[in-house]
Amino acid sequence: MADSRVYAASSVALGAALAGVAFGAAGGTELGRTSVVEVLTVLACGALLAIAVHRGASWGPGAGTLALFAALAVLTALSVTWSVIPGLTYVEAGRTLCFLLVFAAGVALARLAPRAPQIVLGGVMLAALAVVGYALASRVWPESLAANEASNRIGAPFQYWNAVGTTAALTIPALLWLGSRRTGPVALGALAYPAAGACILAILLTQSRGALGAAVIGAIGWFAIVPLRLRSVPVLLVPAAVAGAVGAWALSKDAFSETLQPPGVREAVAGDFGLLVLLMLVVLLLAGIAVHAGLARSAPPMRLRRRAGVVAVALACLIPLAGLTSVAMSDRGLAGTIDDGLNDLTSESDTAPEQGAARLTAASSTRGKYWREAGRIFDGRPLVGVGAGGYEIARLHHRKDASVTRHAHGYVAQTIADLGLLGMALSLALLGAWLAAAARATGLIPRRFRRSGSGPPPRGDWTSARVAMVALALVAIVFGLQSTIDWTWFVPGPTALALVAAGYLAGSGPLSGQATPSPAASGPPRATRTATAAGVAVAAAVMAWAIWQPQASARSVERAAELADAGDYGDALSEARAAEDSDPLSPDPLFIRAEIQTAAGLVPDATETLEDAVLAFPGDPQTWIRLARFQLGGLDRPRDALETLRGALWIDPYSPQARQLFLSARARQREKAAST
Secondary structure, eight states, X not given: OHHHHHHHHHHHHHXXXXXXXXXXXXXSOOHHXXXXXXXXHHHHHHHHHHHHHHTTOOOHHHHHHHHHHHHHHHHHHHGGGTOSSHHHHHHHHHHHHHHXXXXXXXXXXXXXXXXXXXXXXXXXXXHHHHHHHHHHHHHHSHHHHOTTOOSXXXXXXXXXXXXXXXXXXXXXXXXXXXXXXSSSOHHHHHHHHHHHHHHHHHHHHHTOHHHHHHHHHHHHHHHHHOSOHHHHHHHHHHHHHHHHHHHHHHHTSHHHHSSSOOHHHHHHHHHHHHHHHHHHHHHHHHHHHHHHHHHHHOOOOHHHHHHHXXXXXXXXXXXXXXXXXXXXXXXXXXXXXXXXXXXXXXXXXXOOOOSSGXXXXXXXOSHHHHHHHHHHHHHHSTTTTTOTTTHHHHGGGTOSSSOOOSSOSSHHHHXXXXXXXXXXXXXXXXXXXXXXXXXXXXXXXXXXXXXXXXXXXXXXXXXXXXXXXXXXHHHHHHHHHHHTTSSGGGOHHHHHHHHHHHHHHHHHOOGGGOOSOOOGGGSSOHHHHHHHHHHHHHHHHHHHHHHHHHHHHHHHHHHHHHHHHTTOHHHHHHHHHHHHHHOTTOSHHHHHHHHHHHHTTOHHHHHHHHHHHHHXXXXXXXXXXXXXXXXXXXXXXXXXXXXXXXXXXHHOTTOHHHHHHHHHHHHHHHHHHHHX
């Protein structure tokens, strides 16, 4: 009983921390709130690592995977030196370092609590359910929780629907574990039913095809691996049936199927939607209690369980087979349908699939355009790419319209554009190392790769810890599958959930070899461990300081602007210099310095500052546009402005700003010529 309470309290604490990351950082697009969360996360993870080091925990099992992740983070940071937009690369380097520390914290948890994967799984599940619950509640109280959400697809608290769908999808394996356990309170197992219903409904209402596909693959993996199929089937099918009915009703309403609807449309269905969600949760809770009570009274005989397991696996395989058969018998045939689907998926057309339920089965997407742009960027710099985060600017030269995006909508496309072959090679090596570690930790490593006399337990030895390990592996895999075709990697909330699960698996080692950490007496001397732990804490503090610098610079820029508005040009210039000292990789401090110099009447100095910005950041079109605007409006030199704009238009031929400024400069040049 005491252990159960400790496990529950530990899961709640971990879940609260992960939920704090998810809600604090939101979509990861706001520098201020994201920097705060990353700093706090790095400090917390650094403290956990220091504790693990001080206790003398062995780092053998997770060392290789952790080293490869660290190498990827180092490459990301080094790419600042060749990046087309070093300021963005610096921010992405900080994000990657934060993710590295989260993964390392998962490894540390495995060394500190090697026999308790349920703690990590429970924490991940609680945090994810908090996100899913908030997302659904945002449509029950839209004015209070999602007043600024313009999309028909639920996206709060990330302001991005696919991130919510991914969070719900990666929770499915954890809920299958919770609902199919043979031990533990009946109430906990019954709660898996309404929780699964909420996650399935969230996936449907995000209309995220990637999340739905990843969730299906995760569920198939569960039924294929874990021999608790008879207990798992109702945990998935009953919630799917009930949530599917609620989702069908919701997607028939304009509030959930038509974008850019006025607030009144959402308010009109909010009450009915809330009642349906409440009814769904109650019905599923009662269903869960009934199923668990029935299983507790009379356990099915082994023969029936085996047959049910075979049937479950067969059905899981027959469903896609039936789909393929129906496609093969269609007018276009299997090959024609696949070819059309691939064309729709990879086409550079801006035609997006229609909204509503039909979107879940559509293949068309705008991703093909972004992936092809990433390929063109890769062709220019195949070895090391354009620098982490550089896709956002590098794509401007290759785009064929004025569309705007920050990411390539896929980890592979983003990586080959940003970090080239070297980044992709490190990513594949990291993936291979983690898959090997996960196979060892779950006992699924093939027999021919096992060492004689050691290794994982027999495949039939399915302890509670082993089942939880498989669920953790599927949590990470579901996230990885979805992020392969989307930019959810850049959203801290779901990424932290997956990284903690992946790190715990990487640090666990062979299942049969899991034990308490080595006693301190068998490890390094206490003084050595104390010094090393202190070094880890200091390193984490340095990382946190480095991550904070772009935000410190942004704050100095804001203060400089306020001082300039008040006429205090001397202090304003001091703040501008402080901003540049904090983040010399961003042109923003130079922009504000030029504005202050212009306001103070120091026109030659402002000209020199803007020219310095172009020389320092030639890959950023804004530096060229700022200088051209100043040459035209401040110096009345349209000829110079036109020459400067050639640089901006080479980087971004479809830039609305540069095009409009070019036309204004051309008109002004003609006026001056006519007056002479």
